[in-house]
Amino acid sequence: MLLLLSSFSIALLFYLSIQSIIQVNELSSQLHASSAPSVRKSDCRLEAINIVCNRWTWAPVFIRVYLIGIFETIYIALCKRGLLKHSLSQQLNEQQVDTLVQSYESTTPQTAVITGGDSGIGLEICKGLLEAGFHVIIGTRSMESGQRAADSLTKQTGSDKVSCVELDLTLFKSVKKFAAEIKKKVPQNQLQLLINNAGVMNIPCELTKDGYETQCQTNFLSPVLLTQLLLPWLDTKSGRVLFASSSTLYAIHNLDTTFSTCSYGWDGLEHYAYSKACIAHMVARLAKSTRVKIYAYHPGTVRTKLFAHTTVFNIPFVSKMFDFIMLTPKEGSLTPLQLCLRKDVDDSGTYWANGRMQTVPDVVVNGKKNDIDALWNDTLSKCKI
């Protein structure tokens, strides 16, 4: 009986794997054919894998989150270490960041505000922007760590155009105070970039003082509030707003806009994926309300302290392996820096990964297919805007 069951499971797994590989290849060719000629050389396979994972509605959300992460990490590792000859290995490397930053030219002073710019990918984005000549203001929840980051950035780049302002995204009050500080520091219409980079993943599911699930408020609600408060300060000709999303958004089919805890259970990764899916769906709606360009992005699977709460990344030997196979923070800064600096980026309201625009799958909001207006209206009312 046991033998029969094992054989059946292996056969089923084999069948599903073959089916998935066929689907990924077909989808990848379709995506490739539908890309603009300028991005034809780009790798569409990761996007295709994510879309196939999104179609596995039979799998629980947390399983899909893990699968998306595992597939991407393995795929990128194979490309990076030269085992898969693919355009990704030429695209996602640190030299690309240097080339991008060095080729940026501007005749007028440029200012950027970035949340969580004192560590990980955010720190590398700050470095790139300082090297490109921007003034950078970092929103940090610890002024001590923010100042340390600012000093180190000045040492590395030779630019002292960096400062920090206190910001705690788990508190709407702090977000409002931060926005007011920025308005004192930067004249109206002279803010070119707002980068909503700060985020947390898989932390214990708790409610904030404002009454929302912590990851949801930190990763989604507060960045929306901050953006709404600073939009009138952004340069209407060249201003851009970026939101850090994540490929885990492909694990989500249903959104409910209570933004509390219970509807998604107590699994931290589900809450993370949910908050990042909200961002990717919301940017298209936000883009309709402003002339400022709005983008969401996935930086890749990048080795940072974001994974501190996910056990598997902290097992000593396994942790070393992840150091080796995942992207470096500088490599992870490439897609957001492209969205900040590339003059040819258009299509406001879109989601980007691996240097190109990607598909955002359909989603059901409060039981209604693609009701992004409901997401938008509920978000604004929760942020009391």
Ligand SMILES: NC(=O)c1ccc[n+]([C@@H]2O[C@H](COP(=O)([O-])OP(=O)(O)OC[C@H]3O[C@@H](n4cnc5c(N)ncnc54)[C@H](OP(=O)(O)O)[C@@H]3O)[C@@H](O)[C@H]2O)c1
């Ligand atoms: N790494 C990846 O593979 C990956 C993949 C997809 C998306 N992303 C997204 O990319 C962004 C940057 O992540 P990372 O990998 O660079 O992680 P990280 O090194 O942990 O950086 C996150 C930053 O956010 C700040 N932050 C967290 N909670 C905050 C709060 N309540 N108020 C203000 N700041 C807060 C952190 O401040 P502290 O230093 O005080 O904690 C830190 O500076 C995140 O939004 C993440 O979700 C990352």
